[in-house]
Amino acid sequence: MKLTKRIGLIKPSPTLAITMKANALKAQGKDIIGFGAGEPDFDTPNHIKQAAVEAIEAGFTKYTPVGGVDELKDAIIQKLKSDNGLAYGRPQVAVSCGAKHTLYNLAQVLFEEGDEVLIPSPYWVSYPDIVVLTGAKPVILKTKAADGFKVLPEQLAGAITARTRALVLNSPSNPSGVAYSKAELEAFADILKDRDMLVLSDDIYEKILYDDFPFYNIASVSEAMKDKAVVVNGVSKTYAMTGWRIGYAAGPETVIDALTKLQSQNTSNPTSIAQKASVAALSGDQGCVADMVREFKRRRDAIVRGLNAIPGITCMNPQGAFYVFPDVSALYGRSFQGKRIAGSSEFSAYLLDEAGVAVVPGAEFGHDEHLRLSYATSMANIEKGVERIKEAVVKLD
Ligand code: PMP
Ligand code: GLU
Helix, strand or coil: CCCCHHHHCCCCCHHHHHHHHHHHHHHCCCCCEECCCCCCCCCCCHHHHHHHHHHHHCCCCCCCCCCCCHHHHHHHHHHHHHHHCCCCCHHHEEEECCHHHHHHHHHHHHCCCCCEEEEEECCCCHHHHHHHCCCCEEEEEECCHHHCCCCCHHHHHHHCCCCEEEEEEECCCCCCCCCCCHHHHHHHHHHHCCCCCEEEEECCCCCCECCCCCCCCHHHHCHHHHCCEEEEEECCCCCCCHHHCCEEEECCHHHHHHHHHHHHCCCCCCCHHHHHHHHHHHHCCCHHHHHHHHHHHHHHHHHHHHHHCCCCCECCCCCECCEECCECHHHCCCEECCEECCCHHHHHHHHHHHHCEECEEHHHHCCCCEEEEECCCCHHHHHHHHHHHHHHHHCCC
């Protein structure tokens, strides 16, 4: 069967693939600790589920406007105003089937062959492939652990060319957990405010921040950048709603119009019932978020401590999200039963086969020296998983 060249240019999402593999092994009865899945292990809070039940019972089960119902747009507008100090009207907001879909749609309407899109690394696995599918070129801004995995202003300035169409910023970051401060974003705004390019601000982990680290995005720190930024967010991570598939964009009306036109020719509206649930999530009591973040923090502290106690592993303490991104490169070159651990893929395969622990190779995020572990799993799993990694490391020759 002949397939397009386009589809041959991308690979299946590695984070989803590893999660599926770990689940398949579990289903076969294998004892696997999964640090692969980038999704909260908590159940969706009850008041949100209840809103969906009510929507079904009320017959709210038909097509809605393509970019989402006004009630949800208004809840998003209210959220952006009170949390981020950003004022948008309905024509500047569109709801899609998850933030991944939002980003995909944005890329399709903004980028094409000949364009360049700046993506800091380590990056979320989907950014480069979403850009590649448009014909544009992802330009990776490689950051260093020594710089806290942050892009330096001079690095950003030096990477911009006449072809640059956008910068993708994700803070707190998947996979490093690193978050940018207000001052750091202001420095980026100074560089970008007079350029003919956009910032796609992926704020999906906005609420998952620890130790009172304050959240800012580039639009909220600079008036000039508000018209040059598209804020992307969703309910998946904040409200443990990954399966509901609701994400959204807020930004210049021309971009939102184009996104909505594209969406009218592919998915049409996001699920009506999930939209009602998202209204309840955004407008309801936020206590559930605080509870989840408190638990994530306990787990972060435990996993960072546990990993740093293993000789050969160094783990930074992330400010947010629910991932750690330890450097394990000191173990490369060692072997098990004659098989050499050459990099993050071999090390991840070794951990899965020998220790029953699923992690994602750092190479998938652009940094082969590292592994990504999601700590959106129980404390018992974290303790057991870290212990297994330790035993696996000790077994290496
Ligand atoms: N951005 C980042 C950085 C993510 O980690 C995810 C998680 N899959 C998404 C966007 C998309 O989330 P969703 O499509 O579930 O809204
Ligand atoms: N964002 C999550 C992750 O990185 C979920 C899977 C995905 O969509 O990539 O693991």
